[in-house]
């Protein structure tokens with residue numbers, strides 16, 4: 001399914017800041033018109049009393065919530081900090097083969113995602129089979145190339161006998177899948193499951209892995225976080241339950257032809273209300289009659305309700321009055337977001353045909369993982385390579401200048417694959433941790449944090465929450481859309 005492909009600095013304003021911004025109500029900066037998808041039909045002060053719901057963030061969850069509410073006759077406005085919609089759906093549309101920096105693909109069982117694509121009129125194409133084409137990926141341990149068979153016999157393979165034929169990047173998924181302690185994975189956030197909320201490290205030790213084996217299979221390229229001590233095994237079992245449910249519908253993975261970013265762009269066009277781009281939310285103030293949202297450009301927007309889709313990594317830089325409390329406040333302050341950085345590379349000539357090896361590589365070195373991109377019209381065509389660093393390696397990449405990272409990736413590929421020498425070019429560097437309005441890829445829970453889940457998405461007065469981090473059933477894009485449905489229903493029920 002789609003999930004298997006994937007693996008800030010906001011200004012905090014205090015009460016004085018909110019007051020200062022509030023004083024600017026109605027003042028629209030000179031460049032604001034250029035940022036608006038549609039201009040408000042009247043001056044903000046007059047319009048504001050007519051708004052039912054302000055939606056914060058124009059990612060897939062914010063756009064879906066807006067669509068659902070408009071279907072029910074609600075008047076909505078979306079405030080989006082970036083100059084584009086889509087959030088973590090991010091395609092480099094100006095680069096060959098439309099490389100995906102964010103959301104990659106949906107499983108065939110993504111009912112909401114497929115429905116949205118049909119409604120938006122974008123074309124989905126099957127890409128799952130493309131990833132299984134060609135020779136299998138190579139493993140590089142200490143610069144030594146190893147096939148699966150060679151790895152199984154390799155003296156430095158630290159895995160127990162029955163797992164020796166698994167590549168390091170496959171071990172966590174396989175062990176969690178074979179030993180999932182949840183009889184019903186949808187019970188993952190039930191209070192009775194709390195004793196299972198131990199670290200992935202502790203769980204992998206229980207399953208017979210040594211510290212060295214855990215380091216190799218998890219910490220070098222962690223699905224979530226930086227190491228197995230900091231990740232909830234229970235969350236991984238929830239993830240596994242969802243993955244299995246999706247896989248039961250078939251091995252297909254669907255991506256938008258021409259780039260996934262076309263999906264939120266098309267959905268945005270169908271929203272009747274304003275979508276104000278370049279409008280960073282800095283404060284949310286509730287009073288008896290509704291909610292006023294204060295933005296960095298000095299504008300304010302008032303409505304009966306707010307739906308906030310901001311990742312908590314972004315929301316923790318927004319002042320909220322009255323403040324959030326209890327487990328919800330703890331979650332906003334503490335929720336983890338995955339560091340992941342990427343370099344998109346193209347090859348002038350297919351060097352892999354010359355040396356006869358797969359261009360896909362999993363390394364234990366500074367190159368990270370190299371994944372194949374096949375997003376063109378011809379399923380067999382390799383449209384590019386994506387070098388990806390996760391966890392600590394991503395943070396190491398992020399500490400360097402983008403040009404330095406790109407040069408390092410090229411030189412490391414060339415060192416491992418002499419046939420690539422002079423034939424590859426790094427086009428772009430992209431870091432989710434450095435993206436101010438995300439601060440990381442997807443959210444994850446540390447051991448003991450599952451207890452936050454049932455409280456963190458509860459409405460706080462007239463503020464409702466959605467976004468992938470608030471989903472408790474589906475995950476990824478489908479989870480983000482599920483959460484939008486819940487938040488829209490809450491608003492309509494209130």
Ligand SMILES: Cc1cc2nc3c(=O)[nH]c(=O)nc-3n(C[C@H](O)[C@H](O)[C@H](O)COP(=O)(O)OP(=O)(O)OC[C@H]3O[C@@H](n4cnc5c(N)ncnc54)[C@H](O)[C@@H]3O)c2cc1C
Pocket residue numbers: 002003004005006007056057058059060061062079080081082085086087088089101102103104105106279280281282309310311314315318340432437438440441442466467468469475476477478480
């Ligand atoms: C590399 C990568 C690969 C992925 N692969 C898959 C996959 O294969 N399958 C899958 O199902 N899912 C995948 N996902 C996850 C999926 O993309 C996300 O779950 C989903 O897009 C999240 O949508 P969202 O609306 O919750 O959040 P976002 O898309 O993050 O939307 C939040 C919005 O809020 C805006 N915002 C933030 N701060 C402010 C502010 N102060 N004021 C105003 N606006 C603000 C942001 O700019 C953003 O547009 C992947 C994600 C990444 C990063």
